[in-house]
Structures are given as structure tokens and as C-alpha cells.
Amino acid sequence: MQFGKEFYPHKTLDRLGFKRAKCKFCSKFFWSKQNRDFCDDDECRVRANIERYGFIGRPIGKRHSYIESWYTWVRVFKKFNHTPIKRYPVIARWRDDVFFVEASIYNFQPYVVSGEVEPPANPLLVPQFCLRFNDLENVGVTGRHYSGFVMIGEHAFNYPEKFIYFKDKGIYYIYNLLTTGFKIPDEEIFFHEDSWEGGGNAGPCIEFFVQGLELGNQVYMQFKKINSELRELETKVIDMGAGLERYPWLTTGLKTSYEIVFPKTLKFLNQFDLSYQERVKLADYTRTLFISLFDSALPSNAGGGYNLRKILRLCFKILRNKNLNLDLVELMKIHSREFELYPELKNTDFEIIKDILSEEEGKYKQTIKNAIKIIKKTREFDLQTLRKLYESYGITPEIIREIKPEIKIPENFYETKKEKIKKEEKIFDLVDLPETEKLYYQGKTRTIAKVLKMIDSYVILDKTVFYPRSGGQDCDLGYINGKQVLDVIKQDNIILHKINDKLKEGKFVELLVDEKRRKQLMQHHSAAHIINGAARRILGKHAQQAGAEKRIDKAHLDMFHYKKISEDDIEKIEELANNCIKESREILVTFINRMEAEKKYGFEIYQGGAVPGKEIRIVNIKDWDIEACSGLHVSNTALVGKIVIIRVKKIQDAVIRIEYLAGEAAEAYLKKIEKILDECAKILDCRVEEVYEKTKELFESWKKNKKYGRN
Numbered sequence: 153m154q155f156g157k158e159f160y161p162h163k164t165l166d167r168l169g170f171k172r173a174k175c176k177f178c179s180k181f182f183w184s185k186q187n188r189d190f191c192d193d194d195e196c197r198v199r200a201n202i203e204r205y206g207f208i209g210r211p212i213g214k215r216h217s218y219i220e221s222w223y224t225w226v227r228v229f230k231k232f233n234h235t236p237i238k239r240y241p242v243i244a245r246w247r248d249d250v251f252f253v254e255a256s257i258y259n260f261q262p263y264v265v266s267g268e269v270e271p272p273a274n275p276l277l278v279p280q281f282c283l284r285f286n287d288l289e290n291v292g293v294t295g296r297h298y299s300g301f302v303m304i305g306e307h308a309f310n311y312p313e314k315f316i317y318f319k320d321k322g323i324y325y326i327y328n329l330l331t332t333g334f335k336i337p338d339e340e341i342f343f344h345e346d347s348w349e350g351g352g353n354a355g356p357c358i359e360f361f362v363q364g365l366e367l368g369n370q371v372y373m374q375f376k377k378i379n380s381e382l383r384e385l386e387t388k389v390i391d392m393g394a395g396l397e398r399y400p401w402l403t404t405g406l407k408t409s410y411e412i413v414f415p416k417t418l419k420f421l422n423q424f425d426l427s428y429q430e431r432v433k434l435a436d437y438t439r440t441l442f443i444s445l446f447d448s449a450l451p452s453n454a455g456g457g458y459n460l461r462k463i464l465r466l467c468f469k470i471l472r473n474k475n476l477n478l479d480l481v482e483l484m485k486i487h488s489r490e491f492e493l494y495p496e497l498k499n500t501d502f503e504i505i506k507d508i509l510s511e512e513e514g515k516y517k518q519t520i521k522n523a524i525k526i527i528k529k530t531r532e533f534d535l536q537t538l539r540k541l542y543e544s545y546g547i548t549p550e551i552i553r554e555i556k557p558e559i560k561i562p563e564n565f566y567e568t569k570k571e572k573i574k575k576e577e578k579i580f581d582l583v584d585l586p587e588t589e590k591l592y593y594q595g596k597t598r599t600i601a602k603v604l605k606m607i608d609s610y611v612i613l614d615k616t617v618f619y620p621r622s623g624g625q626d627c628d629l630g631y632i633n634g635k636q637v638l639d640v641i642k643q644d645n646i647i648l649h650k651i652n653d654k655l656k657e658g659k660f661v662e663l664l665v666d667e668k669r670r671k672q673l674m675q676h677h678s679a680a681h682i683i684n685g686a687a688r689r690i691l692g693k694h695a696q697q698a699g700a701e702k703r704i705d706k707a708h709l710d711m712f713h714y715k716k717i718s719e720d721d722i723e724k725i726e727e728l729a730n731n732c733i734k735e736s737r738e739i740l741v742t743f744i745n746r747m748e749a750e751k752k753y754g755f756e757i758y759q760g761g762a763v764p765g766k767e768i769r770i771v772n773i774k775d776w777d778i779e780a781c782s783g784l785h786v787s788n789t790a791l792v793g794k795i796v797i798i799r800v801k802k803i804q805d806a807v808i809r810i811e812y813l814a815g816e817a818a819e820a821y822l823k824k825i826e827k828i829l830d831e832c833a834k835i836l837d838c839r840v841e842e843v844y845e846k847t848k849e850l851f852e853s854w855k856k857n858k859k860y861g862r863n
């Protein structure tokens with residue numbers, strides 16, 4: 153896509169004395185104060201026979217360290233009313249389409265960019281740590297590639313009713329940053345006209361270069377693209393991204409940017425027999441892993457965890473090849489001190505990280521052992537086989553290549569995108585029907601409602617007291633005009649009740665919810681949040697919810713955890729959960745603005761996954777657990793009565809399932825167990841206290857007899 157001159161801030165660039173020209177190599181238009189017929193893209197410079205990067209050994213501008221560069225950004229942009237905000241976690245929990253934050257704009261997608269939710273500040277500046285796993289080969293080679301880096305995001309969100317600034321001011325601020333902030337001479341600066349497209353949007357953008365180094369890209373999110381036709385967006389956004397490390401690199405003129413990003417880590421690695429590339433890879437990969445683990449991500453064989461395990465294993469591989477005994481946790485400790493931009497890293501629980509890494513190392517060693525055997529037996533190495541080897545045996549393509557270097561790894565092997573969560577199928581045509589008024593949120597269990605429509609055996613009412621099956625919580629059942637309700641589901645914001653009856657439109661009907669069932673479901677749901685809080689306290693903050701189901705006769709909570717959980721830990725979690733019940737903690741439910749909730753409680757509120765909308769429903773168990781949740785809860789933990797953990801098992805790599813019961817279901821379960829024990833005592837003809845000893849005795853003698861019997 154190409155835009156004409158008028159789509160760029162040409163007036164401002166003119167006024168600042170820059171001249172527009174066309175590059176004789178790449179044909180792109182660019183602005184500069186030099187009399188040159190080629191742009192400053194490093195490839196075009198090479199074609200013009202000048203050095204790719206002209207600043208190496210010949211620094212440009214005022215010398216800056218890594219952290220000083222951020223301070224200069226802040227100083228200049230504060231002058232232009234920008235508010236610096238804290239980074240977002242690298243795990244994009246607020247989104248259901250990606251795992252990791254790859255650019256600062258990810259923080260504000262989809263709801264801020266669409267105009268639905270207000271940004272945390274406007275305009276703003278954010279030092280966002282971003283992960284990129286597609287260029288790992290180049291880390292340590294090019295001097296500028298990383299698996300994780302700090303992207304400075306400059307963002308302004310222009311709404312129809314509130315304009316902040318767009319192209320002309322945008323480029324003026326950048327010019328100001330470069331010349332007054334970093335003291336780069338005017339004639340060194342090149343502005344390139346370019347365009348971008350993504351996510352159905354498009355627009356012009358301006359990249360800025362100095363001596364072949366791209367210092368940033370200011371994108372103007374201006375158009376929506378509908379069948380190759382461009383339409384103006386309602387919310388126009390400035391999306392400027394710049395790699396922070398490039399500023400100290402340019403102004404020091406060092407050979408690579410790595411030397412200024414993690415000099416202490418590299419110096420520490422100097423004592424080992426490693427190549428420069430290996431040292432950089434170790435420094436970069438461990439920094440990426442460290443921040444991901446700090447943000448509660450875990451390596452695994454599924455989803456984004458693939459990528460973390462991959463880079464961790466690349467580290468293990470380097471150490472294995474060189475036969476080095478180097479503790480990666482030591483490197484992370486250096487990062488925690490060296491990475492001054494993120495002071496929160498100083499509060500890392502390194503014990504947990506150590507444990508995670510040693511689990512992973514054990515798995516890696518075992519995998520290598522198995523791999524040698526299995527690979528010998530494998531003939532073909534197509535994508536399907538590679539996936540199977542990975543999923544069944546944990547053998548990554550990298551391990552295969554260690555053993556068979558000639559194997560080619562398909563590029564799409566590691567996925568960075570979440571497989572779009574399959575939205576519940578929309579089967580009903582609900583056009584023109586109003587949103588159902590939801591009385592269950594007021595704790596109601598009976599009401600009179602008007603029939604709006606009957607579709608097959610489903611009735612739609614103007615309001616309801618029936619909670620629909622959603623968020624892992626089973627639906628309410630009961631009666632509508634004396635007829636049994638068989639199922640309750642939700643589509644968009646409309647609730648459908650399945651009944652064995654035909655109801656006339658316009659008729660008023662009586663709704664009655666089975667209160668006993670409702671109470672049990674609420675107890676199970678509140679119990680899930682209580683166990684969640686308990687598990688995090690026992691296992692560590694990485695123990696985040698991976699899924700849940702709450703029915704009347706059974707319930708479970710899936711959690712991320714990196715190893716098999718011990719009996720001891722299970723007992724501790726159960727005890728802590730029951731203590732929380734005894735402490736009678738209040739459970740508060742509020743609807744609050746999304747940004748406010750994120751600011752106040754952090755991104756851990758998205759335990760149950762990304763939730764849509766401007767206002768989100770927050771369930772807050774006082775000083776225990778806070779989650780965005782749409783389920784029904786009791787008002788105080790005491791009302792859960794009791795929690796019994798029935799069983800804990802591993803259901804996936806890095807995911808455990810805690811099966812539990814609460815309230816009456818828990819009492820009934822304990823009674824059942826008691827009865828079984830009584831029956832056993834009767835059969836063994838002993839007291840209940842003696843059942844264990846008696847059973848053991850009996851079993852031992854049975855084993856002995858069996859042995860003799862066989863001979």
C-alpha cells in the first residue's frame with residue numbers, strides 16, 4: 153500500500169527544514185537535510201557502498217546509558233504532556249488471541265484501541281518488555297536481535313469527542329527527542345515514508361533513522377480496510393514503537409547493542425569457555441526467561457510455554473556442548489540487579505525459579521536419553537512426525553537436530569498465537585430481542601416475567617432469575633409456570649430456558665429456581681476462588697488458574713504448576729482453604745471500570761481468562777483472592793461450610809487438576825467415606841481404628857499364600 157505526500161506530516165517536516173527525496177534503490181520517499189539520492193535504510197546504504205552502520209566507533213549525539221536513555225524519553229515527552237506508565241506483564245492475560253506481548257500497542261488491544269475502554273493515561277509513554285521468538289538464530293549475530301527487548305511505546309488515542317494529537321505534533325515530538333534529548337545533529341536524521349497493515353487496519357507511518365540504525369517507527373492508525381477500500385477509523389491512534397537499546401548503542405558507538413544492555417551479565421560469562429555469540433544468547437535468553445517467570449509464565453509443551461521451554465533448552469544445549477556447570481539462576485540474579493528499568497525484579501522469589509529450572513533440566517536430560525533411542529527408529533521427519541515426537545516424548549526439533557543435524561525444522565512448528573478459543577456456537581437467531589434483565593445477580597430466586605419469544609423448546613423472557621451455564625458454572629434449574637426447566641444457556645446477552653412446554657408470547661409466567669441447587673453451585677464457585685488463593689500461597693504466584701468446572705456433585709480447579717504436587721502441599725492447601733472459611737472473610741462483588749480494576753488489582757484478575765467489556769465484574773474475597781468473574785457467589789467464606797480436596801492429578805504438562813467438594817456435597821462425601829470405613833470394619837471384624845492394621849495384615853498374608861500357591 154502506498155500513500156501520497158499529503159498523508160504524511162509534510163508541513164512540519166518542511167517547516168523543520170527537511171527535504172523530500174526518492175531513494176534510487178528502494179524507491180521509497182524520505183526526508184533529510186542531506187543532499188542524497190538514497191535513503192538511510194541499512195540495505196540501501198550497503199548498496200550505495202557506505203558502511204551499514206555509520207555510528208560504530210563513531211558515536212552520534214550525547215552519550216547515554218541504557219537507563220539514562222529511558223530518562224531522556226521521559227523528560228522530553230513529559231514536556232509534551234505524556235504520562236509515563238509501568239510496563240504490562242509479558243503474558244497477555246487480557247487477550248484471548250495471543251500469549252505474549254510482542255509490541256507496546258498489545259497492551260491496549262482490543263478495547264482501548266477500539267474506543268470501548270479509556271486508556272490509563274492519554275497520551276502516554278510505556279517501557280514495555282516485548283518477546284519475539286521468530287528470530288532466535290540472529291540473537292548474538294547481528295548486534296541488534298533479541299528474544300526480549302524494551303520497546304518504548306508512545307501512544308495517543310484520539311476519540312471523536314476528544315482529540316489529543318496526531319501526525320504533525322507526533323513527528324515534531326520525535327524530532328525534539330532526537331535533537332534536544334539525545335543531541336543528535338539535524339543532518340544525521342532521516343525520516344522514511346512507509347505504510348503498515350494489520351488486524352484489518354492500515355495507515356501511513358514514518359520510520360526514523362540515524363547512520364543506518366532504525367530508531368523507531370511512528371505509526372498512524374487511521375484507516376479500517378474493508379475489501380481493499382480504506383475508511384477512516386473513529387478512534388485514530390499514534391502507535392510509536394522504539395527499541396530502547398538502540399539509543400545507548402547509537403550514542404556510545406559500541407560494536408553491538410548487547411554490550412550496553414547487559415554488560416555485567418556478559419562480564420560474568422567471560423570467565424567461561426564460551427564464544428561471544430554463546431555468551432550473548434545465554435544473557436538474552438535468560439533475561440527473557442527471567443521476566444517471563446517473574447510474570448508467572450511457565451515452560452511447557454503447550455501454547456506459549458513452548459517458546460519458553462525452547463529457549464531454556466537452547467541454554468541447556470550450550471552448557472551441555474561446552475560441558476559447563478553454570479547455574480542459570482545466577483545469571484538471572486545478575487539481571488535482577490542490572491535491569492534497573494524494572495526495579496520490581498529485585499523482589500524475585502529465586503527459590504521457586506531455581507526449582508522450576510531444575511525440574512526442566514531433569515526433563516531435558518531424560519528427553520535426550522530417550523531421544524537417541526527413538527530417533528534411530530524414526531524414518532521420516534515431516535511436520536506431523538515432529539509434532540508427535542514433541543507431544544508424546546517431549547523431543548523438540550532442536551534435540552533431533554543435535555542428534556541428526558541434517559533435519560530441517562518447519563517455521564510454523566512453534567506457535568505464538570493462541571488457537572482462537574472456539575466461541576460458543578451461535579445457533580439461535582436473536583435479532584431484535586432485548587438483553588435479558590439478570591435478576592440472579594441480586595440473589596433472587598423467584599419472579600414473574602414476560603415471554604418474549606419461543607424458539608424450538610427454548611423460551612426467552614424479558615427478565616430471569618435463572619443463572620445460565622457459563623464461566624464453568626453449571627446452570628440453575630427449577631420451574632417456569634410449574635414446568636421443569638431442563639437447561640439454561642446464554643447467547644450474547646440473552647438467556648434461553650429449555651422447557652417441555654409451549655408458552656405464548658406476551659404471557660406472564662412464574663419463575664422459580666431450585667434454591668438448594670443454587671446454593672451448592674455458589675458454594676462450589678466460591679470454594680474455587682478460595683482454593684485458588686490458598687494454592688497460590690502454598691505453590692507460588694505462578695499457580696494461576698487454567699480452567700474450572702463447578703457442578704452440584706463435582707467440581708474442579710485446574711492450575712498451572714511446573715511439577716508433581718506433593719501430598720504434603722495438597723494437605724496444606726486444604727487446610728489453608730478451610731482456615732479461610734473459618735475466618736469468615738467477606739466476598740464482595742462489584743462492577744468496575746476495566747482500567748481502574750487493572751490498576752488497582754493487577755492483571756491477575758484475569759484468572760478465568762480474558763473477559764470482554766468496559767465494565768468488569770470483580771469478585772473480591774477480602775485480602776485473599778480477586779478475580780474478574782461472572783459467576784454466583786456466597787457473601788461470606790463461612791457460608792462455604794467446608795472444603796474437601798478429593799484428588800489432585802496432572803492433566804497436562806504444567807497443569808494440575810484439583811478435584812474438590814464444598815458445603816453439603818463435602819459433608820455428604822465425608823459421610824459416605826465414613827460409612828465405607830464402617831462397612832470395612834464389619835467385614836474385618838474389628839474397630840474402625842484398626843482397619844488399617846487389619847487390612848495390611850490380611851494383604852501381607854494373601855501375598856504370601858499367593859506366592860506359595862504358585863510354587
Ligand SMILES: [Zn+2]
Nearest residue numbers: 175178191196
Ligand atoms: Zn532506500
Ligand SMILES: [Zn+2]
Nearest residue numbers: 760781782783
Ligand atoms: Zn469465578
